[in-house]
Amino acid sequence: MTLIETILAAVGGTVAMAVFGIVAGLFFLGVDRKFAALMQARIGPPLRQPFIDAAKLMRKENIVPENAIPWIFNGAPILALASAITILLYLPVGSIMPVLGGAGDLILVMYLLTIPALAMVVGGFASGSPYATVGAQREMVILIAYELPLAIAIIAIAWRLSMAGIADPFSLTTIAANPVWGVVGPVGAVGLLILLGILAWVTPAELSRIPFDAQEAETELAGGLLVEYSGKNFALFYLAQAVKTIVMAALAVALFLPWNLSSFVAMAPAVAVAADFVFFLAKVLLVVFFSISLIRVSMARFRINQIVSIYWVWLGLAGFVGLALVMIDAILAGV
Amino acid sequence: MKLTKSFNRSLWAFHFNSGSCNGCEIEIVAAITPRYDPERFGIKLVGSPKHADILLVTGPVVKKMRDRLERVYQQMPDPKVVMCVGACGTSGGPFYDSYNLDGPVDDVIPVDVYVQGCPPRPEAIIHGVVVAQQKLERLEGEKA
Ligand code: SF4
Numbered sequence: 324m325t326l327i328e329t330i331l332a333a334v335g336g337t338v339a340m341a342v343f344g345i346v347a348g349l350f351f352l353g354v355d356r357k358f359a360a361l362m363q364a365r366i367g368p369p370l371r372q373p374f375i376d377a378a379k380l381m382r383k384e385n386i387v388p389e390n391a392i393p394w395i396f397n398g399a400p401i402l403a404l405a406s407a408i409t410i411l412l413y414l415p416v417g418s419i420m421p422v423l424g425g426a427g428d429l430i431l432v433m434y435l436l437t438i439p440a441l442a443m444v445v446g447g448f449a450s451g452s453p454y455a456t457v458g459a460q461r462e463m464v465i466l467i468a469y470e471l472p473l474a475i476a477i478i479a480i481a482w483r484l485s486m487a488g489i490a491d492p493f494s495l496t497t498i499a500a501n502p503v504w505g506v507v508g509p510v511g512a513v514g515l516l517i518l519l520g521i522l523a524w525v526t527p528a529e530l531s532r533i534p535f536d537a538q539e540a541e542t543e544l545a546g547g548l549l550v551e552y553s554g555k556n557f558a559l560f561y562l563a564q565a566v567k568t569i570v571m572a573a574l575a576v577a578l579f580l581p582w583n584l585s586s587f588v589a590m591a592p593a594v595a596v597a598a599d600f601v602f603f604l605a606k607v608l609l610v611v612f613f614s615i616s617l618i619r620v621s622m623a624r625f626r627i628n629q630i631v632s633i634y635w636v637w638l639g640l641a642g643f644v645g646l647a648l649v650m651i652d653a654i655l656a657g658v
Numbered sequence: 659m660k661l662t663k664s665f666n667r668s669l670w671a672f673h674f675n676s677g678s679c680n681g682c683e684i685e686i687v688a689a690i691t692p693r694y695d696p697e698r699f700g701i702k703l704v705g706s707p708k709h710a711d712i713l714l715v716t717g718p719v720v721k722k723m724r725d726r727l728e729r730v731y732q733q734m735p736d737p738k739v740v741m742c743v744g745a746c747g748t749s750g751g752p753f754y755d756s757y758n759l760d761g762p763v764d765d766v767i768p769v770d771v772y773v774q775g776c777p778p779r780p781e782a783i784i785h786g787v788v789v790a791q792q793k794l795e796r797l798e799g800e801k802a
Contacts (some may be wrong), residue, residue, distance in 0.1 A: 384735035551706040
């Protein structure tokens, strides 16, 4: 491939993933709202409600507060959306391999995951409102809190794959191609289940959903980080939130549910891609239901100090237990 | 500019209490319970005036709240409508002609829709939101 072709492929892939991320993300936000409504015995909004909300926000006036720092205030939403889309470029979607990628992209994704959150923090501090400042501080604390369990869950899988003698274990493509469940024995499977649970509990914090939405707490902080945002900027954050939903779900799918339909049933290549894509969306739906809707409907918001102790003490401990089980499994398997 | 269809199906309300007796608040909360479920029309309560399309004002505007009400109104991004919920905000209601009022609401900020009752029923509040939405559409149509 010539350089031009490479660049064209990368640009085309990026645009395609951006469109996919936004459309699918908004759709799954709608699905989540519908699930929540059904669980509360309501009819709930139509599935396309997030699209309507985003379109409306785009039409609203865009207010920049007097004591904000305008270029940071306006830049943060763009950074949040762009970085969320960037992560998506490293994640496999069904049997469509990631646009970018290579050795160690799993570590890169872990770092990139913090950038949308940091963009929100920067935007919050730049908006010059005490509510946003408190929200930004809480977001930082939450960011630090959930990093440990998330890292344990991710590293444990990559480590187990490398112990099984698979080359390039820190690449998402490798992880998706070698389902970790096929590698481990029964002890490791228990460990993996624990780690899966941890990832399901990290997801709401990553997406600032109830019960870990202390940084946006509508009732105490009036929207927290986003309190000063309106119109187009707010819409961009809304889209970033949608893309982040897909990112977290796709990450969980790539790590824990990487099977493709085409590896079970023989299919023509074109059909296989489509079938895998639909199967991927079904898996995302599963993740959205269990780790976003179900948790958010069944719980109330935690206080910020409770969030820290939950992640550092309880989920951190659970993570180490899971990691230990995976290690014991590796020893039992004789490697 | 005709309002986009999106406004029809997505109205976010910010609730401002300018010194009400809390009767109207209880009815507003009743209006967002699963029984009435206004989310199916895209109506939801938001925490910040910057996110809102509708300002729900309850209470007769006591002296201390006048400045706050004006500031909250100015902070809302256009296009916006103001809904006055309850007899208090319309005329002073039970607090009519009281020494500590700067209201009613339309002495302080322009009001688009009045919802009557002391307190109004949830159905009336939801109806008020629908009327407010129609008014928003008409105002934007005239601007064009
Ligand atoms: S209208 Fe009636 S119920 Fe509503 S705030 Fe005034 S006194 Fe209370």
